[in-house]
Amino acid sequence: MADAMAWYDSVIQSLRDHDIWLVPYVPDAAGWNVVSRLEQDPAFLTVPSAREEEAVGIAAGAYAAGKRSAVFMQSSGFGNTVNGLAQLAISHRIPVPLFIGMRGGLGEFNSVQVPAAQAIPRVLDALNIQHYAPDREEDVSKVVDGAIELCYAARYPVAVLFYSGLVGAKRATS
Amino acid sequence: MLRREALRALLDRVTTEPIVANLGSATFDLFAAEDRPANFYTSGAMGLVSSVGLGVALAAPDRKVFVVDGDGSILMNLGSLATIARMGPANLVHIVLDNHQWAETGGQPTHTAAGTDLAEVAKGAGIPHVAAVTTLEGLEEALDRAVAEDGPWCIVAEIEETGHGPRPIFNPEENLLIFRRTFVP
Numbered sequence: 001m002a003d004a005m006a007w008y009d010s011v012i013q014s015l016r017d018h019d020i021w022l023v024p025y026v027p028d029a030a031g032w033n034v035v036s037r038l039e040q041d042p043a044f045l046t047v048p049s050a051r052e053e054e055a056v057g058i059a060a061g062a063y064a065a066g067k068r069s070a071v072f073m074q075s076s077g078f079g080n081t082v083n084g085l086a087q088l089a090i091s092h093r094i095p096v097p098l099f100i101g102m103r104g105g106l107g108e109f110n111s112v113q114v115p116a117a118q119a120i121p122r123v124l125d126a127l128n129i130q131h132y133a134p135d136r137e138e139d140v141s142k143v144v145d146g147a148i149e150l151c152y153a154a155r156y157p158v159a160v161l162f163y164s165g166l167v168g169a170k171r172a173t174s
Numbered sequence: 175m176l177r178r179e180a181l182r183a184l185l186d187r188v189t190t191e192p193i194v195a196n197l198g199s200a201t202f203d204l205f206a207a208e209d210r211p212a213n214f215y216t217s218g219a220m221g222l223v224s225s226v227g228l229g230v231a232l233a234a235p236d237r238k239v240f241v242v243d244g245d246g247s248i249l250m251n252l253g254s255l256a257t258i259a260r261m262g263p264a265n266l267v268h269i270v271l272d273n274h275q276w277a278e279t280g281g282q283p284t285h286t287a288a289g290t291d292l293a294e295v296a297k298g299a300g301i302p303h304v305a306a307v308t309t310l311e312g313l314e315e316a317l318d319r320a321v322a323e324d325g326p327w328c329i330v331a332e333i334e335e336t337g338h339g340p341r342p343i344f345n346p347e348e349n350l351l352i353f354r355r356t357f358v359p
Contacts, residue, residue, distance in 0.1 A: 022229070024229075047228075047232070047257070047261060048257070049257055050253025050256055050257050051251070051253050053219075053221070053251075054222070054225040054251060054254055054257060055225075056222075056225075057222035057223075057224075057226045057228075057229065057254075058225050058226070058228050058229040058232070058257075060222075060225075060229060061194070061225065061226035061227060061230040061231075061233065062230070062232060062233040063229075064226070064229070064230055064233075064353055064354050064357075065192070065229070065230045065233035065354070066233060066354060067232075069229070083218075083219055083220075083221075083222075084219045084222050086218075086219075087218030087219035087220075088218060088222055088226070091217065091218055091346050091347075092217070092346045092349070092350040093350065094350060
């Protein structure tokens with residue numbers, strides 16, 4: 001049996017298969033495995049954003065003009081997006097696929113990462129945003145393909161959470 | 175200069191170009207002046223209108239894209255000016271109608287009433303074409319340049335707050351789909 005693709009290569013393949021073009025992001029260690037490769041790929045335009053809510057706004061604007069986006073961020077900044085998700089994306093029925101690098105779980109070294117990350121599934125539930133977390137490399141394509149398909153069919157944000165079990169825990173740097 | 179005069183000056187310079195309007199007064203007065211398919215009324219998410227406009231501008235590089243923002247709103251999202259500067263969309267014209275107050279909530283003075291100069295902030299963020307205007311003639315001249323010349327532009331226009339037009343009833347989802355059809359039939 002062939003080895004599974006690296007998780008980030010599976011994500012990139014799914015983005016490509018679903019005509020995702022614009023990628024607004026605030027960098028994080030997990031998502032950078034994807035975004036750094038997209039930055040070298042002429043099929044994508046990456047948009048480094050100063051704050052996570054901006055990235056949601058940029059993605060919403062691109063959809064309004066007929067283009068598809070995917071937003072990348074770290075769990076610590078997800079809270080910054082809530083107003084943009086509720087009052088822009090959800091209230092206008094704008095599909096925004098969200099890819100969140102989850103800190104605060106197995107192997108976390110920084111205590112302040114824990115509360116925000118723990119709140120995310122419940123905050124997403126409160127916003128009626130479906131969320132999925134592939135935990136094995138061989139499941140990444142199925143989950144990301146399905147999440148993007150669902151997002152655009154429902155015209156509603158959908159979140160894919162990348163936990164340390166899949167992407168590895170960020171290590172403390174001295 | 176009144177908000178409705180500023181919006182009229184903008185509307186006189188567009189045909190099918192998209193206008194992305196801030197929630198509240200900018201939306202109400204744009205709707206009252208001319209409810210056109212290429213108007214996107216952001217309705218909520220205060221602060222985000224410039225980000226939405228950036229997304230539209232990146233997605234539609236062949237059209238001039240106009241954003242009508244407010245001082246209270248851009249003060250919530252100053253990082254957006256730096257993001258716009260970094261991406262440098264030549265087709266984006268970001269207009270900030272500065273009434274120095276949070277008009278929707280009772281006219282409390284914003285930071286621009288206390289000295290914050292949004293045109294200088296925009297310059298400092300790296301926006302290459304910035305104009306600060308205080309008269310209708312000044313705005314018309316800045317808009318003529320912004321229509322004719324590559325941007326990104328940020329035009330900070332001081333306006334006198336005298337209230338807004340009637341609050342229109344529309345469905346945000348329907349507005350989005352109508353706007354989107356001007357790009358994707």
